Amino acid sequence: MRRRTYGRAVTAGAATAALLLGGCGDDGGDQGPPSPGDATGPATVAVESSPYGDILVGEDGYALYLFEADSPGASTCADACAEVWPPLTTDGAPDAGDRVDADLLGTMERADGTTGVTYNDHPLYYYEPDTEPGDVGGQAIDDFGGLWYVVGPDGEPIEDERPADEATDEPGPY
Structure with a gap:
């Protein structure tokens, strides 16, 4: 009889440990900043300074872009396009x-x-290769059938191909 009690106690202890350890897994918290495009509440759009002047950014400080192939209020970027250019989405x-x-x-x-x-009827997107807030690597890229531009506070695309601090009237090496 004593042996059975011991076996049940070990089994119960193992089951309790398994339950406790099961709760210690990845709970989705503290994994760094959320991936661009993941809506977990109302999105915030702000204005930050960049090499292209003042531009729109998401709440996390990442640059926001518009796609010239979109129609007002309608996105043409889905599937593979939306993986490279995640849309800014919102809950609310x-x-x-x-x-x-x-x-x-x-x-x-x-x-x-x-x-x-x-913004100004342009769907807004992040650029997946922008790895840090302040990156503007998607500026003036021809991708998925159109050009992509950062957006100014007036809602218009900033079509500069080079940052304002790099633009000169002197011929470049290219």
């Missing part, structure tokens, strides 16, 4: 941060059922 109405014209901020329904954020 987006918030206007500092120096953002709240009248230009809006939303649209994307083909995948998510709510995309628009």
Whole structure:
């Protein structure tokens, strides 16, 4: 009888340990900043300085882009395009941060059922290769059938191919 009690105690202890350890796995927290495009609440759009002047950024400080192939209020970027250029999405109405014209901020329904954020009726996107806030690696790239530009606070694309601090009237080495 004593042996059975011991066996049950070990089994119960192992089961309790398994339950406790099962709760110690990855709970999704503290994994660094959220991936661009993941909506976990209302998106915030702000204005930050960049080599191209003042531009729109997401709440996390990453540059926001528009795609010239889009129509007003409609996105043409999905599937493989949206993997490279994740759309800024929101759960609820987006918030206007500092120096953002709240009248230009809006939303649209994307083909995948998510709510995309628009500014001046342009759907907004991140650029996946931008690895840090302040990166503007997607500027003036011809990709997925059109050009991509950072967006100024007026809602217009900034079409400069080189940062303002690099632009000169002198011929370059190219």
